[in-house]
Amino acid sequence: MASVKELQQQLGTALLTMDGHNVLNDEASWTAFTQTPQGQHLAGIPREGLYLYEELLRGGIFSTMNNIFPYTARFFSNAQWVHLAEVYRRIYPNTSFQLYRSMEAFPEFLETMASNPAVTCRHNLNEVGDKFPFLADLAWYEGIEVTVQNAPDIVFPQSFEPGVPDSANELGQWKPVWNSARHLKSFIYPVPEILRQMDMTEDEQLTIFSKVKPAPSDILIYRDPETLKARFFRLNPLTSAFMSTSEKSSSYLKTLETLQKTMPELEAIPKEKLFEEGLKLLNQCYSLGVLSGSVTVI
């Protein structure tokens, strides 16, 4: 008799990994699998019963893909999407107890699917990838929304104040506390524009998107503290640099001084003007909820 562990491990192989891919499709494949060392403890288990579990697992992934990537899904036929669900869940089996997190590798999977014959062997999936090279970017965009919406709330430090400095004199006394539910991502393709166009396009006309050209941009996705929903914000290079530099600086003042030293376009700006623009930027970030507030410099 197989031990509980032996049985579970072989069920895991059959139902969750590429080694078990297709073995439940017909009796001959199933019988052959149960005669290998990887499947020997499953001998005698009715194939139909396990096949139902395979269908349930695929169905769970399929509906989660639909929920999280509704725009990306529109570029695939139903048969292609079902095939993607099956090979995706086996190439990237979920390591989290939360089903929605099984989708975290899906954009990467789309990025690399062209090089994997197990993915592209059916349903002309190579053609879809060639025709719409922005699909991975689109999936990243949709996936990050879920990540940001579900991000944990943070406990603010004791000296936290829900505000930003009012004057240049205060810039050296405070440092920022950014909204922790945020993600900054560089996209190759103009995803916001693609989404806007898709809203006005029927499925049959989606081929027009094969003409989309790359247009790199940095986009901040963050959770609005009022609505608790994800917002998307295209960052200009200065704001992007301000956010990343401030993570390593001891105060708002140090951040601005560092930026002036490292960004040629700021070098010639007088200090007063730099601080004035800095305060404007802080107020803008604060009013959008990207910046939660400030803490005192120790």
Place this chain on the structure above:
Amino acid sequence: MTQRHQAGFQGTPILGVGLGLRDSLLQETLEATDILDWVEITPENYMGKGGLARQRLEKAMAVYPLVSHGVSLSIGSTDPWDPLYIQQLKELFDIVKPAWFSDHLTFSGINSLYFNDLIPMPRHQASVNHVAERIKYLQDTFQIPVLIENPSFYVNYPDNEMSDEVYLASILEQADCGLLLDVNNVFVNATNHHWDVKAYFDALPLERVVQIHMAGHTEYPEGLVDTHGAPVKEAVWELLDYVLKQCQPSGVMLERDLNIPPFSELRPEIERIKALWEKHYGVIRKTAPRKRKELAG
């Protein structure tokens, strides 16, 4: 009428009639205090999450006592416990203070990978010993009553040495834990595997029933599937009446996870549970939310 108890198995509070909390029905659920006494949460929907998930949880806590019913604890797995799961479940319970918590008599992960579904256990003594030890760990770790739910299953393993009811009863006794009895799962299994459904109930230690799930299933050519995506079938209602005659659960609730209709369509099913509850145990006395929280704690 059965004499109403003051407390259920292992001192669990008698809560009455509940509903599984679903995002799309949140507002109507919060307003339905005339027919609902408590709600059940799926902890994985809130563990480690902030934002709207946390906000929904707090709204529910302000109105109802909560109990927790997990889907991914993987009680039967031979993997070590997932430390992140245990940590985040503890953190959630520190907030929610559920009256009890439950998960399924299945495994949902192996080799650090998750099925995110409920895979049946083999039924033999080594499996009983393994699961009972795991339940004892949970009882020691969380210090609140632990229930296991009888699952529906669609495959029998050749090495099974026990009937399902003997396997379940053995674990309940050996782990000394409560039972979340899913009446629909028993009906689905009895139909698919050709059991005598009442003999199944009669073989269980029904004094250990703390909670009862009522749900719908879907009929396919191959058999019944426990989808939670349809109204409760008439035969399952009859079985609930049969079970309630023989035990005093602390709560009975409706589960609906797929094809979720407007609340107005679920309401008659909740009212029917309420009517059966009152037929067997009398009227539940309502308590104020704060008092409810104390009760649940």
